[in-house]
Amino acid sequence: MKPELTEGWPTAATAAARAADQKYGPPDEASENTLIWHDRTPWKRVVVSRAMVPHRFPHSHVDVVEHVVAHRVPLERIGALAAFSGSVVYDRTRGELSSHCEDEEGNILALNLAHDVVTRGLDVEAARRRGHTAIESRDSADRDPYLDALVFEPGGGGDPDETTIDHELQDRLRQAMGGAVHVT
Template sequence: MNTKSATAIINDWPEDSREAAQIVLDTYGEPDEAADSLLIWHKAGPWKRVEASRTFHEHAFPAPHIDSVLSVLDYRVPAEKFTALAQFDGSVIAERTTGELSARCHDEQANFLALNLVHDIVTGNKTVEEARRYYAKEFLDARRGRPTPYMEKLRFAQSSEPTPDADERMLSDKDLERAAAEGQ
């Protein structure tokens, strides 16, 4: 663990990523892990992990902003839904092998919004286009001071079933042994 406090670490960060990290610090306190470029909280709120990074990425959907806070869940995304999720939001990351789903945005509320909509897409409650339109509407409603139910919390129960998907073996031990023998 870095011996500097998280506040001291983020003082050297660019303003955009510093501001986003401060929001997470204000919500969850000191991180479980800290490096000069990354703060990590484990089991913070509903999340498996939250990461605030010095590095930020410019993102234009639904309006220009920066992405530097990653919120991670255990969640199995069916392989046939990966394309839809990529079409929905480029800051949503589904990892099949680890069984993790994450969203990277400016703050936790935007990550709630993105992941709630991902769940709607995965379960067939919204199409990609419907989810994108709803995201834009709720983003504007937040600015207007109107209710934003998808930004308040996760609106689905997390599965108690294992979420990793190790895939299926294609090569036998015999295939591997034969290949190794051919390579000598």
């Protein structure tokens, strides 16, 4: 990786950028604060950010890397997902589930547990306990396999939601915006 891409970045962010570069090659997009890799299976995106967000679950660390997969979350499970971890985010419109952590291993774990919470009905407290135990197992012979690879096949599309504005009002909005509004 070109050193100038992370010049002046904090150590944790630079380490995450190097790890992504070694695994996925050069980033597809680079700015002063962000590096992005697109379509690196199983990920829709990998984003490394210069910004460090403090996070204390399951241990104190900073979130600097985000991994994004295609994944639908049933509406009735969104609350459980939010209770599981604030670093796991669902974008319903895009049909994307993402996790922010200090490294890819932490994101794989969080996404596997999030999948269990939203598709298998795993209890939030049980998921949090497993996350804690899995992190403790990182360097042991009993390493949790949820750290190593996704245990589900990413997939599913976005949810464009429902139109609530009638066609007449849509037409007036388009005319008022000079035809720039596209509503289907």
